[in-house]
Amino acid sequence: MSISRRDLLKLAGVAGAASVAPGMAQAQQLEKKDVVVAVGGQALIYYLPLSIADIKGYFKEEGLNVQIADFAGGSKALQAVVGGSADVVSGAFEHTITLQSKGQAYRTFAQQGRAPMIVLVVSNKTMAGYKTPADLKGKKIGVTAPGSSTNMMASFFLAQHGLKPTDVSFIGVGAGAGAITAMRTGQIDAMANLDPVISTLIKEDAVKVIADTRTLKDTMQIFGGNMPSGCLYTSQEFIDKNPNTTQALANAIVRADKWIQAASPDDIAKVVPQSYLLGDPDLYKLALKGNKEALSPDGSVAQDGPQTALKALAAFVPNFPTDKIDITKISTNDFVVKANKKYPNA
Template identity: 35%
Template sequence: MIRLPRLNLFSIAIAFASAVTVSPASADDAQTISIMVGGISKFIYLPVKLADQLGYFKDEKLQVELLSQPSGVDAENELLAGAVQAVAGSYDHTIDLQSKGKEAKSIATFLQVPGEVEVVSKWSPMKNMADAKGKTLGVTGLGSSTDFLTRYIALKSGVTSQQYSTLPVGADNSFIAAIQQRRIDAGMTTEPTVSRLLEKGDASVLVDMRTVEGTMKALGGIYPFTGLYVDAHWLLSHQPQAAGLARAISRTMAYIHSHSAEEIADRMPKDYYGGNKPLYVQALKSTMSMYTPDGKMPTGGPENVLNVLSTINPAIRSKQIDLNKTYTNEFIAATKAP
């Protein structure tokens, strides 16, 4: 990927400032857009894979390549290194990055709640997060959003991060293995992993953030979670492509809310089912409300995310964060009929 000098980027920004609409990318702009996903089979990232399966990126004349890393923080690092052009990851990373002097901007939002669940192993004596002292808690990766949220809900229960151990165990099968091998007492993961653990009886739910009600209880407000974010400099010089990506996601959100869980599951790769399609469909039905209706950032969401991160991270608390630089709804156009 070629990066333009800052002076030229500024000129491009001025040129685009007066534009009201952004036209679709043309066939001449056929450079592949690589999107790194922090665990592509997770429900929290389902919209980006579903958009690809439905052909919505192709409808926007975009050549999109989906890649996967086990953790959102790994995906973020790939973006910063210039190895990919976009990340399907957690919105809170854009705030964290700004506190470190880097800029990334969310252009479409998948979830209005985290969709994350703190599960506790059946072999652990933990009954609630206040029991986390001296225990080992699993997260996808150190510095990941599951790490952020774990620290926050533990702190709310009076337990600081110095009072428990954090172990990066990834997601899906590696997370399940960490539970079964008793390497963690509890951990944060998503669907369909949660349902697989519950069905086998290997774990139970400790904190549930798959619904608005559960999220309000755990985090004190709405918490926009995963979405599509890009490097701010790339965005300035690739607005037609960014607009195409956002439109494809917005159209996918409309599809999700106008089709059944069975129909959505039928569109997904069969290896995502974990060998149990009925369980996959059941888990999807229970989490449909976590998806945004149109891909727009929920009102008041960024403010609550900043509040949560500021509570656990002194570096963010000491910075003047400009939330307007962390997301935009400008590329979300009226959705087409699914």
């Protein structure tokens, strides 16, 4: 029996389909369904996409069973992953650079924030006559903790205006009620902090904003480029072993990023837990409005983001080993590119 070229092509197609189909099915299978995500302060707007992905069921729809472990701060969340009690961190982008400087390969694969969301304010009580940054000389500046991102942002602002970190006193005040009390009672003259702390003080007219990295304009001005903030990151080993699971996590975060951009402050306030509102829904909505520009619209890290973050760390951390850092290995947009194709209008 003679077989025509067309028949051969048909047979080849069938054989090809038979060999490809199992592979395609395999590609959809998650290597790890149960995932622990560590975060330092889940209720912060900084981590809103993580909460939305969880609340709206986006993780579940990707076949994941995500458990969120909430810690007191980003450094504790980081320790959980390095120590093995969590798989992924929802934390600050620059942590991946710090880890690489210590010989540990970690990578960002989905972004939640495209600006640091840190605001520098001066007290209307102790600095009512504030005119220029030079007025900060000799003053007490509250930061969440010494050595934190808030400390780095304040130091950058001072340097831009000819002041050294030693020209002021940095005081750790946390990111909650203690920070608000410190400002209200005059224990500090200025503060670099995040929402809801900042919006609380703005609402009661206790402070004046002098630099605001909730906006892309001030972020560019202070850091000299795009400065990524909240993201999902994990070890390169986890990504290599669990590419489909990593993709599923990125899909959920990208959907959450897009939902937030399309939602109103009212929509968001209705779905988050009551505890996030701190008993004042209007204040929470004010904070949402103030931070919306800084939240990522699509999960991707800007091309100049890694370099900006590296420069910031190198300028802030004494003797930072910049020559040890390969910035091509601290983030990837591969997973969010696929997520955006899957959910173009999520």
